[in-house]
Structures are given as C-alpha cells and as structure tokens.
Amino acid sequence: xxxxxxxxxxxxxxxxxxxxxxxxxxxxxxxxxxxxxxxxxxxxxxxxxxxxxxxxxxxxxxxxxxxxxxxxxxxxxxxxxxxxxxxxxxxxxxxxxxxxxxxxxxxxxxxxxxxxxxxxxxxxxxxxxxxxxxxxxxxxxxxxxxxxxxxxxxxxxxxxxxxxxxxxxxxxxxxxxxxxxxxxxxxxxxxxxxxxxxxxxxxxxxxxxxxxxxxxxxxxxxxxxxxxxxxxxxxxxxxxxxxxxxxxxxxxxxxxxxxxxxxxxxxxxxxxxxxxxxxxxxxxxxxxxxxxxxxxxxxxxxxxx
Amino acid sequence: xxxxxxxxxxxxxxxxxxxxxxxxxxxxxxxxxxxxxxxxxxxxxxxxxxxxxxxxxxxxxxxxxxxxxxxxxxxxxxxxxxxxxxxxxxxxxxxxxxxxxxxxxxxxxxxxxxxxxxxxxxxxxxxxxxxxxxxxxxxxxxxxxxxxxxxxxxxxxxxxxxxxxxxxxxxxxxxxxxxxxxxxxxxxxxxxxxxxxxxxxxxxxxxxxxxxxxxxxxxxxxxxxxxxxxxxxxxxxxxxxxxxxxxxxxxxxxxxxxxxxxxx
Ligand SMILES: Nc1ncnc2c1ncn2[C@@H]1O[C@H](COP(=O)(O)OP(=O)(O)O)[C@@H](O)[C@H]1O
Ligand SMILES: [Mg+2]
Numbered sequence: 001x002x003x004x005x006x007x008x009x010x011x012x013x014x015x016x017x018x019x020x021x022x023x024x025x026x027x028x029x030x031x032x033x034x035x036x037x038x039x040x041x042x043x044x045x046x047x048x049x050x051x052x053x054x055x056x057x058x059x060x061x062x063x064x065x066x067x068x069x070x071x072x073x074x075x076x077x078x079x080x081x082x083x084x085x086x087x088x089x090x091x092x093x094x095x096x097x098x099x100x101x102x103x104x105x106x107x108x109x110x111x112x113x114x115x116x117x118x119x120x121x122x123x124x125x126x127x128x129x130x131x132x133x134x135x136x137x138x139x140x141x142x143x144x145x146x147x148x149x150x151x152x153x154x155x156x157x158x159x160x161x162x163x164x165x166x167x168x169x170x171x172x173x174x175x176x177x178x179x180x181x182x183x184x185x186x187x188x189x190x191x192x193x194x195x196x197x198x199x200x201x202x203x204x205x206x207x208x209x210x211x212x213x214x215x216x217x218x219x220x221x222x223x224x225x226x227x228x229x230x231x232x233x234x235x236x237x238x239x240x241x242x243x244x245x246x247x248x249x250x251x252x253x254x255x256x257x258x259x260x261x262x263x264x265x266x267x268x269x270x271x272x273x274x275x276x277x278x279x280x281x282x283x284x285x286x287x288x289x290x291x292x293x294x295x296x297x298x299x300x301x302x303x304x305x
Numbered sequence: 306x307x308x309x310x311x312x313x314x315x316x317x318x319x320x321x322x323x324x325x326x327x328x329x330x331x332x333x334x335x336x337x338x339x340x341x342x343x344x345x346x347x348x349x350x351x352x353x354x355x356x357x358x359x360x361x362x363x364x365x366x367x368x369x370x371x372x373x374x375x376x377x378x379x380x381x382x383x384x385x386x387x388x389x390x391x392x393x394x395x396x397x398x399x400x401x402x403x404x405x406x407x408x409x410x411x412x413x414x415x416x417x418x419x420x421x422x423x424x425x426x427x428x429x430x431x432x433x434x435x436x437x438x439x440x441x442x443x444x445x446x447x448x449x450x451x452x453x454x455x456x457x458x459x460x461x462x463x464x465x466x467x468x469x470x471x472x473x474x475x476x477x478x479x480x481x482x483x484x485x486x487x488x489x490x491x492x493x494x495x496x497x498x499x500x501x502x503x504x505x506x507x508x509x510x511x512x513x514x515x516x517x518x519x520x521x522x523x524x525x526x527x528x529x530x531x532x533x534x535x536x537x538x539x540x541x542x543x544x545x546x547x548x549x550x551x552x553x554x555x556x557x558x559x560x561x562x563x564x565x566x567x568x569x
Binding site (some may be wrong): 024025027029031032035152194195197198200201202203204208210213216217219295298299300301 | 346372375377381391392393394396398402403404408413414417437446447448450451452453461464465480483486488489493
C-alpha cells in the first residue's frame with residue numbers, strides 16, 4: 001500500500017476561507033458554555049452526615065437493645081452474654097496478642113484464595129463470554145454452581161486434599177470462581193454493540209478488541225462479580241474453618257467460633273461471629289465499594305439521590 | 306500553519322482516482338418472511354476530497370450501505386473498493402468510550418493506527434483544537450454536551466487519518482442551533498483537510514447545505530434514484546435562498562419516491 005510511512009506535511013486550506021463565519025468560534029464557545037454538564041462532588045461533611053451517621057446510630061441501637069434484653073433476663077445468662085462480657089473477651093485476646101494473629105490467619109487465607117479465584121475466574125469468564133461452544137458447554141453449570149452452598153464442598157475437599165491449607169483454598173475457589181466468571185460474562189454481555197462497532201472501525205479487532213474495548217466496557221459488571229466473589233470467598237473459608245479444625249491448621253476465626261462451642265464460651269462465640277461480620281464488611285467497604293464507585297463515577301454512571 | 310503527520314494527503318496525491326468505488330453493490334438480509342433485498346445494484350464513486358451526501362427516507366438502507374463501505378458487513382453482490390484503507394465512521398450516537406477522557410479516546414484511535422506513544426498526545430491536542438475543543442482533553446464524555454461529544458467523535462474519526470470519512474446521520478440527535486454550528490464546523494474542517502466525506506442523512510436541507518453532490522436513494526429496495534451537483538459556494542447557510550431552492554426540488558423528488566410505495 002502506498003504511503004504507509006508517515007511524514008510531516010503542512011496543511012493548507014483548499015480554497016481561501018471567506019470572512020463569513022468568522023464568529024463561529026465565539027458562537028460555539030457560547031453553546032459549549034450553556035450546554036456543558038456541571039459535575040459537582042458532595043462535600044465531606046454531607047457525606048459524613050448522610051452516609052456514616054445512620055449506620056453508627058443503628059449499631060448503637062442494636063447494642064442498647066442487646067443490653068436491655070440481658071438486663072431484663074429474657075433467657076439464661078450463658079445463652080445471652082452481656083455486651084460487656086464480649087468486650088472483655090476481645091480485650092483478653094488483644095492483651096494475649098492472639099487477636100491480630102487469628103484475624104490475619106483468616107484474612108490472609110481468604111485474600112490469597114480470592115486472588116487465585118481472580119486469576120482463574122477472569123480468563124474463564126472471558127472464554128465463556130466470547131467462545132460460543134464453551135458457553136454452551138459450561139455456562140449453565142457455572143451459573144448453577146453459584147447457588148450451591150460452598151459448605152457442601154468441605155467434606156469432599158477434606159477427603160481429596162486432607163486437613164490443610166490446600167483444602168481451604170479449594171473450597172474458596174469453588175465458591176468464588178463461579179461468581180467472578182459469571183460477573184465478567186454478565187459485564188461482557190451488557191457491552192453496547194455500538195462500542196463493538198466503533199472499536200472495529202478504529203481497528204480494535206481480536207485481542208486488541210478484547211483489551212481496548214470489551215474488557216474496559218465490561219469493567220462495572222466485572223467489579224460487581226469481584227465484590228460477590230469476595231463475599232463467597234469469605235463465606236466459604238468460614239465454612240471450611242468451622243468444619244475442618246485441626247491443630248496443624250493454625251487458629252482462624254472459624255476455629256475460634258468452633259472452640260467457643262466446644263468450651264461453651266458464649267462471649268467467645270459472639271465475639272467470633274462479630275469479628276467474621278466486621279472483617280467481611282470492612283474488606284468490602286475498604287476495597288471493593290470505593291473501587292466500584294470510582295469506576296462508576298468516572299463514567300458518569302453514579303446516580304445521585 | 307499546523308504541521309502534522311498525515312497519510313491521507315500522501316495517498317491522495319499518490320494514485321487513486323477515487324476515495325470509494327462501489328460497483329453493482331446489492332445487499333439482502335434473511336428475514337422470517339424470506340430474503341429481503343435492501344440495496345439493489347448501487348454504483349457510486351466518491352472522488353478524493355469530495356463531499357457527497359446520501360439522501361433517503363428512513364429505512365431505505367443508508368446505514369446498511371455505510372456499514373458495507375466501512376467493511377463492517379459484506380455485500381451480497383458487487384464490489385466495494387476503498388483504496389485509502391479502512392474508512393473512518395461516525396455514528397448518530399457519539400460512540401465515545403466512557404471509560405476514557407475525550408483526549409484519550411482520540412489517543413486510542415491514534416494508537417490503534419500505529420502512531421508512536423510520544424506523538425499521540427500532541428496529535429490529540431491538535432485534533433481537539435481543530436474541532437475547537439482545546440480545553441476538553443481531560444474531560445469525561447458525560448461532562449460534555451451533545452454537540453461537544455459529536456465534535457470529539459469527529460476528532461476521533463479524523464485521528465484515523467483515513468482518506469474517507471463516513472458519517473451516519475451524525476447530527477440528527479442535536480438541536481437545530483447546535484446542528485447549524487456543526488454544519489459550519491464540518492465544512493470548515495473538510496476544507497482544511499483533504500478528507501473525502503460520504504455523509505448520510507434523511508434531511509434534505511442538511512444534504513444540500515453540506516454537499517458537492519447529493520445522491521438520492523429510493524426505498525425498498527434502495528436504488529440510486531437521482532443525483533444533483535450542488536454548485537453553491539461554501540460556506541453556505543441552511544437558510545440561503547439557493548440552498549432552499551434546490552432543497553424544494555429534491556424534496557419533491559423524495560416525496561415522489563415515497564409516494565410510489567403508497568400505491569398498489
Ligand atoms: N441485520 C439486518 N437484518 C435484517 N434486516 C435488516 C438488517 N439491517 C437492516 N435491515 C433492514 O434494512 C432496511 C434498511 O435499514 P437501514 O440501513 O438501517 O435504513 P436507514 O439507515 O436508511 O434508515 C430496513 O428495512 C431494515 O429493517
Ligand atoms: Mg440509519
């Protein structure tokens with residue numbers, strides 16, 4: 001083909017421009033100014049007031065009701081410990097130095113498992129979304145797997161792999177990979193055909209199409225899948241830790257809960273449940289929600305209420 | 306004077322006698338009611354640097370024809386030649402990627418064309434200047450008005466540095482004032498670059514306002530019904546008397562074409 005190399009050329013108008021239309025630039029600037037969309041961000045104070053205050057009040061209320069029930073002695077003291085007893089358990093664990101250790105054991109397992117699920121679920125989702133035969137073959141299975149409680153995988157995983165970390169990771173993967181893959185498939189299915197056509201005319205076909213158009217366009221759906229994948233990772237791990245306890249495994253939150261049952265230590269059980277809840281919510285709140293909001297906001301998809 | 310890198314000007318000087326050549330192009334689609342012939346025996350040349358508008362009623366196959374020329378679809382019969390490489394295509398919807406800023410949208414087009422990294426940013430800035438959006442480099446698509454989005458889309462199409470620019474009713478969704486301004490812009494940019502334009506519209510005045518040549522398509526199947534050469538000096542206004550006069554003539558013809566379908 002002629003002229004594939006580029007060279008510098010001085011541009012000239014084909015005919016001299018008449019004076020008519022010289023004020024076009026001014027007219028256009030005026031239109032742009034009138035039409036431009038104003039994008040404002042909510043001030044921090046308002047965010048605190050509207051987003052942070054309500055959940056804080058809700059937690060305070062729950063604690064108050066809890067204390068009331070204890071004071072009214074609605075049930076045996078060993079079944080419903082007062083909040084103060086749970087607080088003491090927490091303090092004790094902190095002072096013994098086991099608190100962070102237990103948290104870290106579980107959180108590091110879950111995050112590592114989640115990263116593995118990410119590495120497997122992403123290419124799997126891409127394959128299912130883009131290759132028709134693969135979708136026909138495993139698409140339905142993948143969606144079906146999402147409704148299978150991951151605790152069901154613990155017994156076979158123990159028999160296959162033994163009581164060790166690999167078994168934990170296997171359970172996490174079986175729980176989280178389908179969510180991540182399905183999220184990506186949903187994200188890709190929702191990419192507007194117009195973007196695909198625009199990409200093709202720009203020369204983004206094949207792998208370049210996947211990289212420059214399909215993947216970024218599918219990002220919101222993918223992130224939603226990751227969020228759900230994290231929730232599944234965490235749940236699966238807790239199921240695995242509760243059922244499969246062994247001295248070799250290190251003390252995680254699940255085992256903490258199971259130990260509480262064995263020792264009939266109700267404050268310990270409450271503490272473990274609260275910690276499991278707090279970690280699950282915190283990771284979502286600290287990592288996934290900000291990521292998702294940043295992506296949606298940058299695309300103008302975050303609807304202000 | 307802007308100094309720039311363009312392949313289109315090289316090629317225009319080089320060889321081809323046409324930016325696009327369609328010979329006996331037909332297109333039919335399989336529908337539940339059998340094969341439907343949408344385009345029938347279309348032969349059309351667009352000369353290098355020429356501005357041609359393709360006019361026709363809704364559903365007559367204008368978008369189908371542009372898709373064929375753009376290479377997004379294959380003709381059922383006939384041949385299409387675009388010696389300048391893959392044509393650029395602009396849609397009625399801006400089709401800008403919302404995950405990129407205005408500037409990055411243009412840089413993506415440059416990157417896919419093979420422009421090296423260090424040259425992309427200055428070239429994107431130059432193209433934004435060209436559509437008079439010098440300050441919009443870092444703007445997100447949702448922060449721009451409809452008219453600004455179409456101008457960024459035009460800049461992105463120009464970034465492909467294709468010899469042929471295909472436009473599918475790109476201003477149909479804009480308000481009249483903005484559309485009018487964009488007509489002026491498009492005329493100015495077409496004259497400043499050596500790009501050939503094949504512009505599709507169902508708006509007769511728009512067709513006459515912009516084109517050197519107006520091609521009227523009939524409906525069901527789409528055939529070339531008639532052509533007009535527009536000898537009115539640019540820049541024109543949509544309300545100019547000679548624009549209006551020719552528009553009346555073409556509208557009569559278009560109405561006649563549409564009326565034929567009401568009989569039998
Ligand atoms: N992929 C397709 N399959 C079947 N029919 C189609 C397809 N694309 C377009 N058509 C038909 O072709 C005709 C012309 O469509 P189009 O090119 O979009 O018209 P225009 O752009 O002129 O409004 C319409 O009747 C439409 O229903
Ligand atoms: Mg159309």
